[in-house]
Amino acid sequence: MSQSGRVLVIYPDMYITKIGVFEGNHHLYQQTIIHDEDELNRFDQLIDQVAYRKQAIFEQLDLDGMNTSRLISVCGRGGLLCPIGGGTYQVNDAMLYDLKTNAYGEHVSNLGAILAYDIAENLNIHAYIVDPPVVDEMQKIAKYTGIPEIERASIFHSLNHRHAGRIAAKQIGAAYNSLKLISIHIARGITIASHQSGKIIDVTNGVDGEGPFTIDRSGSIPLKGFLAYISEQYSNVEDFDWNHLQQDGGLKAYLHTEDPSIIHSRLMQGDRHTKNVIEAQAYQIAKEVGAMSTVLHGEVDGIVFTGKISENDFVIDAIIPRINWIADVMVFPGKNDLEAMNEGVLEVLNNPGEVKIYVAEEAN
Known part of the structure; x- marks a missing residue:
């Protein structure tokens, strides 16, 4: 590093907050703070x-005895902002305003930059975010929808996708x-990206309902089926709760559980309905x-899985036989959010x- 010190990274999620402390590339400390669900639910927003x-x-x-006086910067999880390019951003007033007002949507990720800034300000150091979910590098052709007034948006797990791509490059031995x-x-x-x-020139936008x-x-x-469903279930379309699609659909709707261990147990017991649903999910992915692969004209150097691999191994096992003819498949277990955030901060500390x-x- 061009300057000695430590970086605190903060990754808020639904009912947890992951934190880590790095010195250079050395991961000194990590902790997952589990918040009481009832305590969080008492907050209106x-x-x-x-x-x-x-x-x-x-x-x-x-x-845990971590000395905050040795911190030289704080990095928070990026949130829902206006579309921006990839990279490391210093948290500023414009960013804080958009996050605090939910200008581009309310999501737990919005808390990351705010927490980082509040902590950094007290220590008189800078706060950053790295590759937020709104990174938009999509090629223009990918944004067409068939309705001129509606464009596809780029909202995805950009931090993990980019980090997985860089790990894959190291494994392949290429830039x-x-x-x-x-x-x-x-x-x-x-x-998928x-x-x-x-x-990252094309993505499935999971927040807006694209993809599997x-x-x-x-x-x-x-x-057409969605519109018919809305008209049957609601007398007024404005009464429809988007969370019904975002929190009560998918495996939870089909299997009445979202617990991977229960799903895995049913598969081991030979439950036909569970097997069909998992195969359908694998098919869609x-x-x-x-x-x-068509976006890349069939010229694919590798296919990379990242995320919570251990919890979804039964899905991945069903996906790989369908896609390994396209390119070699690499699986990198674990969500490497903290490492990816730290690497982004190190880049700007070494190259301001x-x-x-x-x-x-x-203002653009």
């Missing part, structure tokens, strides 16, 4: 959880910028991988000119 989570972070660091890759992130959400020349169904998301559904500044959309 996600933004109201900031003070509660911030206190929990300081208490955990203090309990990331020289490769054409397909990456599949499997966790609570599932997104195409990489070319160091850019997941643990609790419906994924892409037939428009494989079909999206095939579509992404690489730091990017967020500009609100209306």
Whole structure:
């Protein structure tokens, strides 16, 4: 590093906050703070959880003997912002405003930059985010929908996709910028992406309902059937709750559980319905991988799985036979969010000119 010190990384999720401390590339410390679900539910909005989570972070660091005075920067999980290019961004007022007002949607990821800034400000150091989910490097042709007034948007697990691409490049023994890759992130959400020349040029937007169904998301559904469903279930379309598709669909709707251990147990017992549903999910994921291979004109140097691999091994096992004819398949277990965030911060600490500044959309 060009300067000695430590980086604190913060990754808020639905009912947990992951934190880590790095010195250079050395991962000194990691802890997952599990929040009481009832305690979080007492807050009317996600933004109201900031003070509660911030206190929990300081208490955990203090309990584990981590000295915050040695920190030189703080990095938070990126949230829903206006479309921006990939890279490391310094948290500024424009970013905080868009996150605090949910200008581009409410999501737990919005808390990351706010927490990082609050902690960094007290220590008189900078706060950053790295490759937020709104990274938009999609080629123009990928944004057409068939309705001129509607464009496809790029919202996906960009942090993990990019990091997995770079790990794959090291395994292949080539520069990331020289490769054409397909990456599949499997966790609570599932997104698939195409990489070319160091850019992620097409993605499935899981937040807006694209792609395969997941643990609790419906994924892409037939428009005519969806409209008929809405008209049958609701007298007023405005009464429809989007969360029904985002939190009560997918495996949860078919199997009435979202617990991977229960699903795995049913598969081991030979439950035909469970097997059919898992095969259908694998089919949908494989079909999206095939579509992404056409984006790269069939010239694919590797296919990469990342995310919560151990919890979804039964799905991955069903996907691989459908896609391994396209290219070699690499599986990198674990969500490497903290490592990817730290690497992004190190890049700008060593090369200050690489730091990017967020500009609100209306100012662009």
